[in-house]
Structures are given as C-alpha cells and as structure tokens.
Amino acid sequence: MISAPLEPPRRRTALVTGAASGIGAACAATLTEAGWLVAGLDRHSPSGDSTALRLTADVADPASVKEAVRLAESRLGPVDALVTAAGHYEATAVDDITPEQWTRMLRVHLGGLVNPVRALLPGMTERGGGSVVAITSELAIGGGDDGAHYAAAKGAVIGTVRSLAAETAARGIRVNAVAPGPTDTPLLAPDSPWRAPAYLETLPARRLARPREIAACVLFLLDEGTFCTGEVLSPNSGAVI
Template identity: 60%
Template sequence: MRERVALVTGAASGIGAAMVRELAGRGWTTAGLDLAPAEDAHHSVGVDVADPAQVSASIRRIERELGPIEAALCAAGHYALVPVSDIDWGEWRRMLRVHLGGVVNVCKAVAPGMVVRGEGSIVAVTSDLAIGGGHAEAHYAAAKGAVIGLVRSLAVELAPAGVRVNGLAPGPTDTPLLSANSPWRRPSYVQTLPAGRLTAPEEVALAAAFLVEDATFCTGEILSPNAGAVI
C-alpha cells in the first residue's frame, strides 16, 4: 500500500499540532509547514504560509520526497484583540495574508495535482467568530469569514474532479493562541458555553480527520466544534 501523505500548516502548535498527531496515529505520513519546527510531524519545513513562492516550493519538495499530497489541512494563523478604530492597515493586511492568503497559497499548490489524480481533501480552519462576530475582533473575523467564502467556492469548482473542500469553525480553543488573561478563558464566559468548557485542540483534530477520511459525502461544509458557542 502506498503511503498517504497529509500536509498541515500551523503544525508546530495548537490545532495544527493536534491534527498532525491525529493523522499520524491513523497511519498518515505528515508534513508540517510552520515558521517554527513542527516536532510532531514526520517532515517539517520552515515556511511563511503568507508567501506564495515559499509555499509552492515547499509543497513541490514534499511531494518529491514523500509522494502526492492527498490531504491538505490549513491551520496556520494568529489572533489579536484590537478595537476596530485601533487596527492599522498593516494589521488588516497581515490578518488577510496569513489567514486567507495562507489557505489560497496551499490550495493553488495542491489542487492541480489532486485534480489530475481525481481525488483529494482540503480542510481549512476558520472560526465561529466568522459566523457570530466578536468584540474587538473585526480584522480576525473578517479574514476568517473570507476563508468560508473561499471554501464554498472552491468546493463547487473542484467537486467535479473528485476533490473535496471543507472548513472547520472552532470556538475558543484551549491552545497557546489564547493568552492566560484572554476574556475567552474567564469563568464568567466559559460558564455560558453549553458544554461548560473550551474546545480541546484534539477535538478539532478529530473533526478534521472525519472530514478527510470518512466524510466523502461532504464538500463545502463548515463544521463547528465549538462547545456550543455558536448554535
């Protein structure tokens, strides 16, 4: 049997690292793209996902060394709480370049090969804030909302070739992205969640694995493993 190769961006920590561990445990060969070393991945490449040339060159190298990428999971990102009046244009552009641009760069690099082979799965991490909005999070929510539009459009475009494109919209997740003093960690907020706790990154990874391996009937879907934050 040939090895199944999965690409994960943002693989050094948080949700991306959990995705790497989950897929590796299911027998996938994992390649992680991140600015920091992705220690849990079989193959780690230091890449700025916002740079299309870096992403393209890295993916070509991975496919030469490991084989065709069957699944691409885009989890790279960053987060900040900033009132809209205080967001400068550099911050707007960075949010869009990393979140939306990072997914676009991966899709442009992996989709042609998937189309030729007639199969493939792409999963992009968006956010429940793209659906429900949030205070002082306009640039983050806007970038993540653009990812939802991208997912649904690519799903329509690539479905005839057997390539599925889906998204995950987690709520506040217990990762280093949320600082210790984040308002999303306050007991007064956590107690409002139907599940009464934050989402675990391993739970988001389980949802990603479902979309990659089992949900062959799904494309253009946005799953929300968010502890009931948005229902």
C-alpha cells in the first residue's frame, strides 16, 4: 500500500510593525531565524532579508493598516502573531508639549496597537487562536522627566494589553507586552541623557539593553510563554525592579 506523502506543516506567520529599524527590526530578524514567516510593516520600507514580505503603512491610520493586513494574509497566509514595535520618542518638557504632540503620540503608540489588533482579531477568532505582543516602555511604569506624553501613551498600551487579554482569552488569543528600558536603538540620539555614563552607572546592569535582547523576550512570549497572557515583561537593565 502506497500512502500519500504528508504535506509539510504550515509555517507560522507574524506581522511586525516598526520593522525598519531598532527593536522592530530585531524582532523581525529573530522571528525569521526561529522559523516564522515575517511580514514587516513600517512607514519606511523595511530593509534587509529578515522579512518574507515588506509592507509600507502608517500604524496610526486604520485603513492603511487594514489594507496591509489584507496583503500580508493574501501572500503569506493567516497571521498567527502580531508584534507592535512601531513608535517614536521625543524629549519635551510637559509645559512645552503641544496638543498636536499629545495626539500624535497617542495615535502612533496606542493606535499602533489597536489598529492592527482590530484588523487581525476577526481572523484569529475564527481560527481559535493567536498571540499579540506589544512593545511598551519602562517609562510607562516608572515615569521620567521630559516625556509625559510618551509615558502616557505607553501606559495606555499596558492598560489596553491587559484589557484585551481578559476579553480575548476565551477565544484562544494571548495578549502580552514587553516594557524595555533605554535600549541601544536610533530612537536614542548620541547625546541622549540615557546614554550618559552618569546615567548608565545607576543601572544594575551598567549598560543599555540591546535590541536583540528585547526581541528574545518577544520570542519567548510567542513560542514558550504559552501560559502567559496579560503579562508585562520588563527587560530594563534593572532600571525598574
């Protein structure tokens, strides 16, 4: 009796936002190396060979994100995991933050989580599973000078993650967050106070986190931390203990 050859298992697909640089690029590369098919999404076209598909979209625009998700699923198959790493940082005293800066920060960070989640949730619900990992910040936990709008937006991400985790657990969907401390990415200018030796000396680890270290936490939540939902991992060099 000759049996038909078994079809190889479908490779899992992840959508990573902010994939053009920094933590997002590290997540895309790490997931690809772990066997995932990765669709990288960014306002600037993701570069390099770490993504199976490169998408250009503004995470603050729901329609743009929905179309990017449609393209990703039509070319790579159903998206099993979402990693939201798109974001921006600016150091501004609270007295100087304009209404436009407050709005933009929330649209990018909070909208950058909610928009792709809303686009992917129907499919994940229909398939009975999925995973979301949002990149937030230790400033959402501990606060800091000259960045109240950034901390507020990242804090909103944590609240949304925990609410989504409770709301979608029965559908087989897990939602978690990673809250890095200062990380060695282009978001931190060369003259940033977070790079100053005096600040680094206050950290138990005495150095900035590396993007690949943050990506390792994301991979853990996707591949091994299947018991985790509503959690916030804090790889921050000991900045917040």
